[in-house]
Amino acid sequence: MIAKKNAIIHDLSNVYFILSDWFNSIKNMHFDIIVSNPPYISYEENFLLKKNIFFEPLNALFSEKKGLRDIKYIIQESKKYLNSNGWLMIEHGFMQRKIILKYFKIHKYSNIISYKDIYGIYRITIGQIK
Numbered sequence: 001m002i003a004k005k006n007a008i009i010h011d012l013s014n015v016y017f018i019l020s021d022w023f024n025s026i027k028n029m030h031f032d033i034i035v036s037n038p039p040y041i042s043y044e045e046n047f048l049l050k051k052n053i054f055f056e057p058l059n060a061l062f063s064e065k066k067g068l069r070d071i072k073y074i075i076q077e078s079k080k081y082l083n084s085n086g087w088l089m090i091e092h093g094f095m096q097r098k099i100i101l102k103y104f105k106i107h108k109y110s111n112i113i114s115y116k117d118i119y120g121i122y123r124i125t126i127g128q129i130k
Contacts, residue, residue, distance in 0.1 A: 004017050022070075022074065023077050023081060030082065031086060032082075032083050032086050032087070033086065033088075033089065034078050034081065034082060034086070034088050034089070036089070036090045036091065037090075037091040038070040038071055038074055038090065038091070067093055067096065068096065068099065071090060071092060071100065071103070074088070075088065075090070075100075075103045075104060075109075075127075078129075079108075082129045084129065084130065085130065086129050087129075088126065088127050088129070089124060089125075090124070090125055092124070093123075094121045094122065094123060097114050097122040097125065100114075100125045101125060104125065108129075109127030109128060110127065110129075111126075111127065112125065112126070112127040112128075114126075
């Protein structure tokens with residue numbers, strides 16, 4: 001796991017790694033922040049991708065329902081694992097911002113904000129549970 005190697009390289013002792021299929025391995029845990037970079041590319045968009053991205057496992061890139069299946073699940077389920085005033089931060093595709101904002105609102109997140117990447121494209125949306 002690259003993140004674990006980076007934690008060792010940078011001598012981070014306050015980081016804990018858990019291998020889980022979404023929330024399956026953390027049933028009794030709660031967090032102040034959940035950060036997710038889920039698969040969000042629709043299968044129909046694979047022609048847009050550069051060939052060098054395919055070193056990643058396909059299930060880390062592609063999601064059903066126009067790339068939104070996993071994002072919807074994470075937004076819905078994260079509420080069970082966030083402490084009061086906790087934040088969900090999620091990366092998404094550049095054309096998914098409006099629907100992501102809608103999902104956050106449907107699931108009663110507040111302080112919802114989208115952020116642009118270094119190219120000026122909205123790619124991150126966050127929301128807070130009260």
